[in-house]
Amino acid sequence: MKPSRVSAYFILHAKSYMRSRSALFFQIAFPVILILLFGAIFSGSSYSPSTLIVQNESPSAISWEVVDAINSSGLFKVQVIGANQNISDYINSHSIQAALLIPSNFTTNYAYGYGLLILKGHTNPTVASADYQTINGILTQLNFKASNASEKLILSSQVALGNSGKTINFYVPGLIGFTVLSTMFNMVYTVPNYRRERLFRQLSFSGLTKSEWITANMLFSFLMLVLSDIVLVAIGIFVFGASLTLNIETILASALIIFGGLVFFTSVGILAGLVSDNEETVSVVGNLVMFPMMFLSGVFFPLNFAPAYLVTISKFLPLTYFINSLISVLDYGNISAVTLQIVWLLLGSAILFAVAVKLFSWKQK
Amino acid sequence: MTETVISVSNLVKSYSDLKAVDDISFSINKGEVFSLLGPNGAGKTTTVEILEGVRNRTSGDVRVLGQDPERSKSLIYKLGILPQDFSFIYNSTPKEALNFYKRTLRASTDLDEILTMVDLSDKGSTPFQKMSGGQKQKLGLALSMVNDPEILFLDEPTSGLDPRARRNIWNVIKTLKAKGKSILLTTHYLEEAELLADRVAIMNKGEIIDSGTPMEIIERHHEDDRLIIRGDGEVSALLTTGGYKFEREGAYIKINMKNIKDATQIINYLYERKAKFEDFTLKRESLEDVFVRMVGEIEEDEAE
Incomplete structure (x- = not known):
């Protein structure tokens, strides 16, 4: 491998890349758009209470006390509808996720010891379930108050040392993972395209070898990743107030993880691109590899709440370890906890790179 | 060397x-x-x-x-x-x-x-x-x-x-x-x-x-050279009288020759008889003519 040839191709590729609007969009603009969107949605700076439709068929002091308690919790904005309306029809005609019914026998039953409220759900069971949990919490408080009992067990949340607990802290490493994963997709398209256009043959006439081509590509991708990831971190910190652990050690460890991930996913991209010269086929192969990783490795949401079988699947996806390592380093400043993962990542990358170079041929078939 | x-x-x-x-x-x-x-x-x-x-x-x-x-x-x-x-x-x-x-x-x-x-x-x-x-x-x-x-x-x-x-x-x-x-x-x-x-x-x-x-x-592969004369029926009649074989395609008279020197003899023959022809061209076979025939012959042989 000749460094002069690697640098010559690096320069050629860089100049060509800078003229490609789509490449620049996906490398820089797209991750920026994603972090701005996710940051805005999950920044948690203010809470907007959702509207809760309530139908009170049993008007009384106690029933209105329940409605007031829900309304004054700040979690819901209560909107009362008339008792003469059919609540099910109202839910359907207004596309409402859930509505609370205070049935006509509520006041009588409450006097006998149990007042039953009914939450009618519609299309989205997750929203209905969240509403149920929240309303249940409010009612529990009312029950305590009614029975003059005191709360002996109280759960409070507190920020752990070195971590602000902000959601944006999770998204910064996740989106860095996304930028690294996208290098794989670049390669999935580049390899068959270059082969179809016979560009590898043309490049071979310049004396450039396949390993020099791959190396120059990876070095350029690394440079672009560093640039785009610096932008992501800067937006995370300065726009959304992310509190990341940034010092020489964590920055170097993150760079090492990103480089390992880049080598790994670029090699996967080369291998996937070897499957066929047909653009549609490689697109299918690329998406088959990329999408499960994108959604099951914790790029866009943590897997803590996912079903057990999905968590098991995620353990077989290399991006999971990549993102977990980055979270550990950037969010917690804990390098030692993931040292072994980083070593495995680098080792796996080296092996996969060797396999990709071996199988990737520039000769005409 | x-x-x-x-x-x-x-x-x-x-x-x-x-x-x-x-x-x-x-x-x-x-x-x-x-x-x-x-x-x-x-x-x-x-x-x-x-x-x-x-x-x-x-x-x-x-x-x-x-x-x-x-x-x-x-x-x-x-x-x-x-x-x-x-x-x-x-x-x-x-x-x-x-x-x-x-x-x-x-x-x-x-x-x-x-x-x-x-x-x-x-x-x-x-x-x-x-x-x-x-x-x-x-x-x-x-x-x-x-x-x-x-x-x-x-x-x-x-x-x-x-x-x-x-x-x-x-x-x-x-x-x-x-x-x-x-x-x-x-x-x-x-x-x-x-x-x-x-x-x-x-x-x-x-x-x-x-x-x-x-x-x-x-x-090695060329066939006859060809003299092409643009002339009327009188030219055709004179060539027939002189015993020359030719084909007529519209205003053109095409005469195949084994030797390109025969062209001088034919043109002199027509001049001596004051034949009215507008111009003439001498066409040697090109590499393309030979190539088409060579490749074509092989394909015809195989078809047979």
């Missing part, structure tokens, strides 16, 4: 049952323009790609500047290659492409001179995707010259170009020839081979069916 720069002996390239190149042998001397001619699928490009080291051979021996192109890694520094269907990285400009080749091939050529030579000096900063077909082809030719190569492989260099662009490339090839470069030229245009090549080999279905100078091939 002539120096052989390329030698091919009993070269075979097979793809399962198909023999793309079937036991061919030829050699190219230093400073010579050698042209491989043949219809589509004749095996020209496969042969050239084996010589370039891009494709592996099935059997036979190939030497380029004394080296086996399949194994030699240093040979590429001495070769200039313009492949068929030349393409380059879409967003790169000619200047960037030439600079890249100059650096990788460790060349010291003046790139502006090359751009001027191929008539691309005003397109040096135009991205490849925005160039016309002719300009792209010229860039391919320019890239093949960056390392001042000893041998150039030019595979269909003027394919699909307009007459002006084609002539421009012919001039470049003539300049390279004048500089003593050895050139292997494959082309569909027989006129191009006749004009540029010192020797040609005609390939068909993987085999070389004849080789030699264009003139030697024409001499």
Whole structure:
């Protein structure tokens, strides 16, 4: 491998890349758009209470006390509808996720010891379930108050040392993972395209070898990743107030993880691109590899709440370890906890790179 | 003594049952323009790609500047290659492409001179995707010259170009020839081979069916030369009286001749009898006429 040839191709590729609007969009603009969107949605700076439709068929002091308690919790904005309306029809005609019914026998039953409220759900069971949990919490408080009992067990949340607990802290490493994963997709398209256009043959006439081509590509991708990831971190910190652990050690460890991930996913991209010269086929192969990783490795949401079988699947996806390592380093400043993962990542990358170079041929078939 | 720069002996390239190149042998001397001619699928490009080291051979021996192109890694520094269907990285400009080749091939050529030579000096900063077909082809030719190569492989260099662009490339090839470069030229245009090549080999279905100078091939395979006279019925009547066999096509009278000197005799005969004819032309068979007949005859024989 000749460094002069690697640098010559690096320069050629860089100049060509800078003229490609789509490449620049996906490398820089797209991750920026994603972090701005996710940051805005999950920044948690203010809470907007959702509207809760309530139908009170049993008007009384106690029933209105329940409605007031829900309304004054700040979690819901209560909107009362008339008792003469059919609540099910109202839910359907207004596309409402859930509505609370205070049935006509509520006041009588409450006097006998149990007042039953009914939450009618519609299309989205997750929203209905969240509403149920929240309303249940409010009612529990009312029950305590009614029975003059005191709360002996109280759960409070507190920020752990070195971590602000902000959601944006999770998204910064996740989106860095996304930028690294996208290098794989670049390669999935580049390899068959270059082969179809016979560009590898043309490049071979310049004396450039396949390993020099791959190396120059990876070095350029690394440079672009560093640039785009610096932008992501800067937006995370300065726009959304992310509190990341940034010092020489964590920055170097993150760079090492990103480089390992880049080598790994670029090699996967080369291998996937070897499957066929047909653009549609490689697109299918690329998406088959990329999408499960994108959604099951914790790029866009943590897997803590996912079903057990999905968590098991995620353990077989290399991006999971990549993102977990980055979270550990950037969010917690804990390098030692993931040292072994980083070593495995680098080792796996080296092996996969060797396999990709071996199988990737520039000769005409 | 002539120096052989390329030698091919009993070269075979097979793809399962198909023999793309079937036991061919030829050699190219230093400073010579050698042209491989043949219809589509004749095996020209496969042969050239084996010589370039891009494709592996099935059997036979190939030497380029004394080296086996399949194994030699240093040979590429001495070769200039313009492949068929030349393409380059879409967003790169000619200047960037030439600079890249100059650096990788460790060349010291003046790139502006090359751009001027191929008539691309005003397109040096135009991205490849925005160039016309002719300009792209010229860039391919320019890239093949960056390392001042000893041998150039030019595979269909003027394919699909307009007459002006084609002539421009012919001039470049003539300049390279004048500089003593050895050139292997494959082309569909027989006129191009006749004009540029010192020797040609005609390939068909993987085999070389004849080789030699264009003139030697024409001499070996040509049929009658032809005298074409534009004249009226009186000319026809005089020729009949004189015992000459001819065909009439509209205003033209076509007379086949075994010997081109017979033309003088026929024209004198008509002048002496004051025949009124407007003009006449003498047509010798071209390489293309001979080629079409040779390839056509083989296909007809096989059809039978």
